Amino acid sequence: MRTIYTSIRKALKEQGDFKKIALWREDIANISKEQVFGLPAVFIEFLPIQWKQLSNQAKQGDIALVLHLISSRLDYTPIDDDDEFQSELDRLELHEKLEGVLTSIQRPNGGRAMLLETNLDHSPSELFHDTLSFVFPLVTAQAKKETEQIVNLRDLSFH
Numbered sequence: 001m002r003t004i005y006t007s008i009r010k011a012l013k014e015q016g017d018f019k020k021i022a023l024w025r026e027d028i029a030n031i032s033k034e035q036v037f038g039l040p041a042v043f044i045e046f047l048p049i050q051w052k053q054l055s056n057q058a059k060q061g062d063i064a065l066v067l068h069l070i071s072s073r074l075d076y077t078p079i080d081d082d083d084e085f086q087s088e089l090d091r092l093e094l095h096e097k098l099e100g101v102l103t104s105i106q107r108p109n110g111g112r113a114m115l116l117e118t119n120l121d122h123s124p125s126e127l128f129h130d131t132l133s134f135v136f137p138l139v140t141a142q143a144k145k146e147t148e149q150i151v152n153l154r155d156l157s158f159h
Contacts, residue, residue, distance in 0.1 A: 001046055004063060004105075004136060008044060011101045017094065018042045024068050033072065033126040040094055043068040054139075063136040064116075067098055071128045095132065102134050111137045 005023070012021050019038025024045035047064040054060055071091060095118060102113040117133040 001049075001063065004065075005044060005046075007105050008102065011105055012042055012098075015097060015101050017097055024066070028068070028070070029129065031070075031127070036070070036072075036127065039127075040069060040071040042098065043070070058140050060137075060139045063138050065134055065136070067102070067132045067134070069094060069098060069128070069130040069132065071130070073126055073128060091128065091130075095130065098132055102132075 009021050012018050018040055020041035020043075022041075022043055024043040028043055045066040045068060047066065049061045049063055051059045051061040071094060099115050103115065104112070106112055113134040113136050115132065115134055117131075119131045119133075121128045121130050
């Protein structure tokens with residue numbers, strides 16, 4: 001998980017649109033605009049992993065995570081519908097950027113992240129709290145090595 005977290009953090013920092021990137025904590029859900037950090041912010045929550053033991057050293061599992069996107073509502077009353085529409089587009093663009101960053105990360109011992117679910121916050125609070133759920137399929141290096149050895153043994157012909 002450490003390497004996935006580091007990879008996500010690095011990629012989001014390079015992307016440049018997110019002012020705060022950290023691990024998710026439950027108390028963040030109750031934060032108010034006055035107490036807040038730089039916005040937009042992304043918090044990464046790792047969900048429980050169910051591992052499948054492939055051998056003594058090797059295992060396989062899906063690393064599921066949720067990105068919590070905290071962003072601000074308009075600080076002003078929109079002059080017209082175009083103002084509000086642009087703000088909505090900006091928010092949806094942040095979702096697209098998050099998805100693009102995560103699905104571009106290639107794990108050395110696993111595949112790319114797959115987007116599973118997007119949840120837009122429709123509450124009337126002063127901050128938006130949207131979530132995007134992803135899964136990274138993962139096979140440990142030992143498992144990959146053992147699988148390659150099995151494949152290589154199949155290629156041998158015995159006479």
